[in-house]
Each structure stands twice: as C-alpha cells, then as structure tokens.
Amino acid sequence: MKFINLLKKELKDLLSAQTIMGMVITLVIFYGLGTIMGDVMEKAMSSSEITVCDEDNTTFTNSVLQAIENQGNKVIKVSPSDQSDPAKLMKNINSDSLVIIPEGFTKTVLEDKKQAELKFINVMRNSSLSGTISSEKNSAVIDIIKEAVSSTLLLNYGLSDNDITTVKEPVLVKDITVIKDRSAEISYSAVSSLTMMQNMFLPIVIFILVMFSSQMIISAISTEKIDKTLETLLSAPVSRISVLLAKMLAAAIVAMLNAGVYMIGFSKYMNGMTGGAIEKISSSAEVSKMLSSLGLQFAPADYVLLGLQMFMTLLISLGVALILGAMVNDAKSAQTLIMPIMLCAMLPYLLSMFTSINSLPLGIKILIYLIPFTHTFTATDNLMFDNMTIFWGGFAYQVILFIIIMFFAVRLFTSDKIFTASLNFMQKSRAKRQINSDR
Amino acid sequence: MPVLEAKGLTKQYTKVLAANDVSFSIEKGEIFALIGPNGAGKTTTIRMISTLIKPTAGDAIVNGFSILQNPEKVRENITYLPDEAGAYKSMTGKAYLNFMAGIFANDPQMAKEYVQKAEKICGLGERLDEKISGYSRGMIRKLLLARAVMTSPALAILDEPTSGLDVINALEIRKMIKELAAGGMSFLLSSHNMLEIEFVSDKVGIITGGKLMVTGRPNELKERYNAANLEEVFERVVKEHEIH
Numbered sequence: 001m002k003f004i005n006l007l008k009k010e011l012k013d014l015l016s017a018q019t020i021m022g023m024v025i026t027l028v029i030f031y032g033l034g035t036i037m038g039d040v041m042e043k044a045m046s047s048s049e050i051t052v053c054d055e056d057n058t059t060f061t062n063s064v065l066q067a068i069e070n071q072g073n074k075v076i077k078v079s080p081s082d083q084s085d086p087a088k089l090m091k092n093i094n095s096d097s098l099v100i101i102p103e104g105f106t107k108t109v110l111e112d113k114k115q116a117e118l119k120f121i122n123v124m125r126n127s128s129l130s131g132t133i134s135s136e137k138n139s140a141v142i143d144i145i146k147e148a149v150s151s152t153l154l155l156n157y158g159l160s161d162n163d164i165t166t167v168k169e170p171v172l173v174k175d176i177t178v179i180k181d182r183s184a185e186i187s188y189s190a191v192s193s194l195t196m197m198q199n200m201f202l203p204i205v206i207f208i209l210v211m212f213s214s215q216m217i218i219s220a221i222s223t224e225k226i227d228k229t230l231e232t233l234l235s236a237p238v239s240r241i242s243v244l245l246a247k248m249l250a251a252a253i254v255a256m257l258n259a260g261v262y263m264i265g266f267s268k269y270m271n272g273m274t275g276g277a278i279e280k281i282s283s284s285a286e287v288s289k290m291l292s293s294l295g296l297q298f299a300p301a302d303y304v305l306l307g308l309q310m311f312m313t314l315l316i317s318l319g320v321a322l323i324l325g326a327m328v329n330d331a332k333s334a335q336t337l338i339m340p341i342m343l344c345a346m347l348p349y350l351l352s353m354f355t356s357i358n359s360l361p362l363g364i365k366i367l368i369y370l371i372p373f374t375h376t377f378t379a380t381d382n383l384m385f386d387n388m389t390i391f392w393g394g395f396a397y398q399v400i401l402f403i404i405i406m407f408f409a410v411r412l413f414t415s416d417k418i419f420t421a422s423l424n425f426m427q428k429s430r431a432k433r434q435i436n437s438d439r
Numbered sequence: 440m441p442v443l444e445a446k447g448l449t450k451q452y453t454k455v456l457a458a459n460d461v462s463f464s465i466e467k468g469e470i471f472a473l474i475g476p477n478g479a480g481k482t483t484t485i486r487m488i489s490t491l492i493k494p495t496a497g498d499a500i501v502n503g504f505s506i507l508q509n510p511e512k513v514r515e516n517i518t519y520l521p522d523e524a525g526a527y528k529s530m531t532g533k534a535y536l537n538f539m540a541g542i543f544a545n546d547p548q549m550a551k552e553y554v555q556k557a558e559k560i561c562g563l564g565e566r567l568d569e570k571i572s573g574y575s576r577g578m579i580r581k582l583l584l585a586r587a588v589m590t591s592p593a594l595a596i597l598d599e600p601t602s603g604l605d606v607i608n609a610l611e612i613r614k615m616i617k618e619l620a621a622g623g624m625s626f627l628l629s630s631h632n633m634l635e636i637e638f639v640s641d642k643v644g645i646i647t648g649g650k651l652m653v654t655g656r657p658n659e660l661k662e663r664y665n666a667a668n669l670e671e672v673f674e675r676v677v678k679e680h681e682i683h
Contacts, residue, residue: 001546227524228521231491232521416491419486420452
C-alpha cells in the first residue's frame with residue numbers, strides 16, 4: 001500500500017497539467033504538420049503540367065507536343081509577345097516553368113540534322129523540400145521533351161514503334177536484391193529509399209525521449225532534495241529502496257507514454273510526407289510483399305524486441321539521471337547536469353543520421369558502441385539485417401550496465417552520500433559553505 | 440525509560456568532526472532543545488537520530504530501538520521536520536496530508552484519522568484545498584508541523600521549527616508544541632535562536648564545535664552560570680571550556 005502511495009504521488013508529480021498539455025500539443029503539431037506536408041507533397045508530386053511557347057509551330061513540333069500529351073502530361077500553350085525580360089515574361093504567363101521552342105527548331109533537327117536548342121525558364125520560389133521536388137519535376141519535363149523529340153524523329157526516319165523501343169531500351173534490367181540469405185525481385189535503390197523512409201524518424205524519437213525522461217527525473221529528484229521533502233520521506237517508515245523504485249517506475253511509465261505519443265505523432269507526420277512519395281517510387285503494389293520476403297518489414301516480435309531495446313535505454317538514462325539529480329544542491333546545477341547524458345545521446349544520434357554505425361572502422365565502432373544508447377539507435381538496422389549477435393550483445397551490455405548503475409543508485413540512496421555528495425560544477429566553494437552551515 | 444537516549448553520537452566527515460561524543464536523553468512529554476550557532480553540529484546530531492545518516496561512533500535508542508540495529512522501527516516512532524523544508528508545491532494541502540498519512544499509516548482508516556487530526560492542528564481550514572504553491576511560509580510551516588505530529592509519534596524532531604517566521608506565526612507554533620507536549624508527546628528541537636527556545640523548552644543542550652557542552656533546565660543553567668538569559672549562558676559555557 002505504501003509503495004502504491006509513493007508511486008501514485010510520483011506519477012501525479014510527473015504527469016502535471018503542463019506535461020499532459022505538452023503531449024497533446026505534440027500530437028496536434030505532428031498531426032497538423034503531417035496533413036500540411038501531405039498536401040504540399042501531393043501538389044509537388046502531381047502529374048506534370050508543361051507550359052510551352054511553340055514559336056516554330058510546325059507539324060513536327062505539334063506531333064512532339066502530342067506525344068508529350070500521350071504520355072499523360074498536360075501541355076499548356078502560351079504565346080507571349082515580349083520575351084526580352086525572362087522575369088517579366090514568367091510573371092505575365094503566371095507559371096513556374098516555361099519551355100520555348102524557337103523558330104527554326106524543326107529545320108535544325110530534320111534538315112540540318114543537328115542538335116537544336118530549347119529554352120527552359122524556371123522560377124525558384126523557395127529552398128524548402130517541396131521546392132527541391134519541384135526542381136526534380138522540372139528536370140523530368142526536359143527528359144519527357146527529349147524523349148518525345150527523339151521518338152518523333154525516329155518515326156520520321158521510318159522506324160516502327162517496336163524498333164524505336166528496341167533502339168531506345170535494348171536492355172531490360174531485372175533487379176534482384178539480396179539481403180543475407182533472402183532475395184527479392186526489387187531494385188536496390190527502391191529498397192534503400194523505402195527502408196530509409198521507414199526508419200529515419202526512430203533516432204529522433206529515441207533522442208527526444210532520452211532527453212525528456214532524463215530531464216524529468218533530474219528535475220524531480222533535485223527539487224525533492226532542494227526542498228528537503230526527500231529528507232522528510234527518508235525519515236518516514238518506508239524503505240529507501242521503495243522510494244527509489246517508485247521514482248524510477250513512475251519516470252519509466254511517463255517516458256513510455258511519451259514514447260507512444262511521439263511514435264503516433266511522428267508516424268502520422270512521416271506518412272503525410274512519404275505517403276505520396278512511396279507510391280511514386282514504385283508502381284508495384286507488391287512492394288511491401290517484397291520487403292517482407294527480404295525480411296525488411298517488421299513482424300510483431302521485432303517490434304517487441306525494438307520496444308525492449310528502447311526501454312533498456314530509457315532505464316539506463318533514468319538511472320544515470322537519478323544519480324546526477326541526487327547529487328544536486330541547487331536548481332541552477334540541476335539544469336546543467338543533463339549535459340553528459342545529452343552528449344552521449346547526441347553522438348550516436350548524429351552519426352546514425354549521416355552514416356551506418358555498423359559500417360564505421362572497428363576502433364571507432366567499439367567506442368561508439370560503449371555508449372549504451374547507441375544500441376537502440378542501431379537496433380532497427382540490426383534487426384532488419386539479421387545482425388542478431390550485435391543486437392543481443394548490445395542488449396546484454398545494456399543490462400549489465402543498468403545493473404551497475406542501479407547498484408550505485410541503491411548505494412547512494414542507502415548511504416549518507418544522498419545528503420553529503422555534491423556535483424555543483426564551478427560552485428564547489430558555495431556547496432562546501434552550504435554543508436558547513438547545515439551542520 | 441527515556442524516549443530518547445543518545446549515547447556518544449559521533450560523526451566524522453572526511454575533514455570535519457561534525458558531532459563529537461554527543462550524549463543526552465529526553466523523557467516522555469519533554470521538550471528538549473539543542474541550541475548553538477550555525478554549524479555547531481545540531482543538524483548532524485538530529486539527522487543521526489532521524490536515521491538519515493549513520494554515526495561514525497555511538498548509538499541512540501528511540502523508544503527502545505537502536506538507530507543502528509533497528510532503523511526501520513526507529514522511523515515508526517519518530518517524525519522529522521527539516522530546517523526550511525518545503526512541501527510538494529503541485530499538491531493541495533489536503534493531498535499532501537493524505538499522501539504523508541498513507542506513508543505512516545498501516546491501513547486507510549488510520550490514515551484518515553491522521554489527516555483529520557492534522558487538519559485540526561494546522562488551523563488552515565478551507566485553505567487546505569488550495570495548492571501549496573500559493574501558501575505563505577508560515578502556512579507551509581504550520582502544515583508541515585501538523586504533518587509531523589498527526590501520527591502522535593513518541594518523538595517529534597523539529598529542526599529550527601520557527602526559523603524565518605514572523606512573531607505571530609512563531610508564537611502560534613511554540614504554543615502548538617507546548618500543548619502537544621502536555622499531551623505526552625516528546626520533542627527534540629534545534630535552534631540558533633537561544634532567547635526564543637528559552638520560552639518553549641523544558642531542557643536545553645548547548646552545542647558548539649560538534650560538542651555538547653552542557654545540558655539542563657533553562658532556569659537551572661541561568662542560575663548555575665549567573666546569567667540573565669540563555670545567550671549569556673552560552674557565552675559563559677564557551678569561555679569556561681576554552682579556559683579548561
């Protein structure tokens with residue numbers, strides 16, 4: 001009953017109105033962003049509209065434009081009178097891109113049999129992701145035109161449609177990607193884009209979670225110490241271990257709750273962003289089946305292992321935060337104590353964003369793997385690519401480290417050190433004075 | 440049998456001897472005050488008796504239980520109110536009392552009785568339904584004091600119970616302590632305000648430099664040292680020990 005009472009108090013303390021509000025706001029922001037991003041991406045990825053100014057206006061250019069339309073693109077024809085100032089021109093026609101087929105284009109291609117020149121004007125409106133996608137879409141426009149010109153040209157030379165296809169694509173590539181002992185008929189680039197999209201948000205969630213839960217417990221325990229409510233509690237008929245466990249358990253519950261909120265919110269956000277893109281990357285509806293056959297799609301058991309890994313990382317960060325928080329004597333130091341945990345989480349976080357930690361040179365890899373949080377950052381990769389030895393080795397290392405941390409936490413809580421130990425960086429003299437006046 | 444018997448309590452930190460062979464006893468219904476300047480060793484002695492820190496040497500027996508052998512049993516017989524202690528600011532006064540009662544009581548009925556008693560003692564009335572963050576220093580002290588005595592412990596240990604309070608609040612708290620002692624509860628107080636403690640305590644112990652110099656009833660000590668008040672007693676005790 002006493003433990004439940006302690007746990008309830010800790011949970012109430014951590015789940016304040018502000019914390020719950022924070023979770024709700026996080027969810028709303030992610031959902032909102034997801035919806036907005038979904039719309040933006042859909043717009044950016046929508047089928048090509050090509051604005052063309054055909055100054056040549058011959059049977060050949062008309063059949064090129066017809067070929068473009070036949071490929072499912074929309075051709076908007078414009079005839080601007082003044083072309084001297086491109087900026088003014090684009091403003092007048094109210095478009096972001098314009099292809100100008102100059103007079104004499106047909107003659108150069110058909111009669112002179114030379115490379116003809118096209119003018120391609122683009123308006124850059126922003127430097128965001130949707131802007132980048134627009135630019136990729138614009139380059140595709142040129143590919144479509146080139147394709148249409150060469151096909152029309154080959155038809156003019158008397159080649160049949162079949163001949164044209166053979167000339168243009170003499171080789172048909174059948175992609176097979178192998179992962180460990182499994183293989184599937186899917187291109188390497190498609191697999192890599194899909195897995196990247198699937199996994200890119202996980203490190204962010206882990207990082208935020210480690211930081212959030214550590215800060216939460218450091219502030220909770222340091223406030224108890226500074227307000228001397230910890231002294232009151234430890235002089236009551238309740239074991240010190242249960243005080244410690246109630247704090248750890250409550251922090252872990254709140255951290256898992258936050259993890260859930262971040263997972264749901266972030267997956268909504270990523271769905272909005274990548275939903276359209278994934279459909280475009282692969283026309284095949286069999287993609288998820290392919291990923292499954294490669295072992296790249298997680299089964300429920302994999303999710304359990306991932307969850308276990310994340311929980312272990314959380315427990316370690318909570319244990320370290322508990323020890324650090326218990327050594328604080330003033331609120332200012334409590335804020336700076338998160339630094340060592342932040343650095344330890346930031347290193348694997350940044351590395352996992354730019355490279356695969358498993359592909360680093362052995363020495364550096366070992367050093368990075370000594371940071372317990374790293375094992376969670378690499379867990380998805382290890383599970384996907386069946387590196388189970390590294391996965392379970394990392395898990396065992398985390399368990400051992402957690403036992404050691406808890407050993408020190410219990411020793412700290414059951415000894416005088418909980419009241420005498422101090423970690424006041426750069427404020428040692430002040431801390432000493434405090435101890436002396438307490439005597 | 441005394442409620443508390445401290446026997447040669449000593450605490451040696453790495454460089455500082457914070458308490459040096461401190462011995463004294465407290466009888467049932469007695470108010471004993473440890474007095475001395477800041478850094479004299481009062482809080483260290485009190486923390487040892489409260490089982491928060493372990494003595495380097497010596498022992499203390501609380502209601503028949505040793506702080507070394509049976510710290511859990513000792514904690515069932517005491518309550519401790521630290522100097523300048525706060526309470527959980529996000530809780531209401533009532534929620535705080537409920538939580539603390541749940542820690543001390545063995546069943547819900549007992550917890551309920553504790554809370555009812557505390558509500559009566561603290562005199563905060565409807566303000567108990569408000570969050571502690573809105574309380575004044577005096578209100579928090581009254582709430583904590585009520586919490587410390589609601590379980591009717593054999594020994595209530597109060598470190599600087601009136602420090603930082605205005606005259607009215609200090610008077611109310613002193614009155615509260617005297618009434619509870621009359622009902623049979625024993626108190627161990629500490630204070631650096633020697634004049635104030637003269638009015639509330641039955642017995643005082645003068646401590647300085649970690650050493651308990653002398654114990655006795657305030658009037659006896661004033662007579663023995665031919666002093667007008669406890670401050671003068673303290674001055675003479677210190678001088679006497681310097682000469683010896």
